[in-house]
Amino acid sequence: MNENTAPLQRAEAEEYASWFKALADATRIQIVSLLARRRAPMSVGEIVTASGVGQSTVSHHLKILAEVRFVLVERQSTSSLYRINEACVSCFPTAADVVMGNPVPAAPTCE
Amino acid sequence: MNENTAPLQRAEAEEYASWFKALADATRIQIVSLLARRRAPMSVGEIVTASGVGQSTVSHHLKILAEVRFVLVERQSTSSLYRINEACVSCFPTAADVVMGNPVPAAPTCE
């Protein structure tokens, strides 16, 4: 098990929390799973119609997901194409990471 | 990879979100890591002095963590002894579970 016995300081706990906060909302989880199941990038409009919430709400959630690099953006003429960041899915901390005090992973940029 | 291509319905997304909400707060993460590093159960008073937040706040967070079975309680005379639920740490969903649409795990009672 190899636990780290040093106490977890506040700053590290906040970093962990920001990771979990990104997936602590049902709408964001829907968006993420939507992007993951279509392998292809999706425009905001497509996500809006597929998720059933307002356009500004989708845009807001996509911004939060992009801040932790969970999704990646690519502007193409007038539309923004979002896609899942596969590398980020695998580096997302597990509960065991938190409990054992593993170093907080940095979000991968993926190109 | 074996993804599930069926769309994720709202109810399932909510269940996932409730898992991540439990670890979406820095104070709760501190409490959880505290309990995990001491193998022994801790009383509320010990957690209060170790975490530096108010007693009622600690009690509140412990209640939330106990609701998802992340910690287990055992009343002993006047004090409540909390300890981490190892089984729950390992069944906590990963980001890959969310993305691939794995079934949402149920919190283990552990005795």
Add this chain to the structure above:
DNA sequence: ATCGTCCATCGACGATATTCGATAAATGTG
């Protein structure tokens, strides 16, 4: 240049969450 489309941002609102102090309930001690 004007219009239409697509998206991000702003402002606002209600809902939810975090935190604290005070109080109450349970239990052991004198």
Add this chain to the structure above:
DNA sequence: CACATTTATCGAATATCGTCGATGGACGAT
């Protein structure tokens, strides 16, 4: 019984979050 200790709960203040409608900016088409 009275008292101290420990924890849970209540009430309230504050902060954060999720959602929407409206606005504005970027870009392409006519």
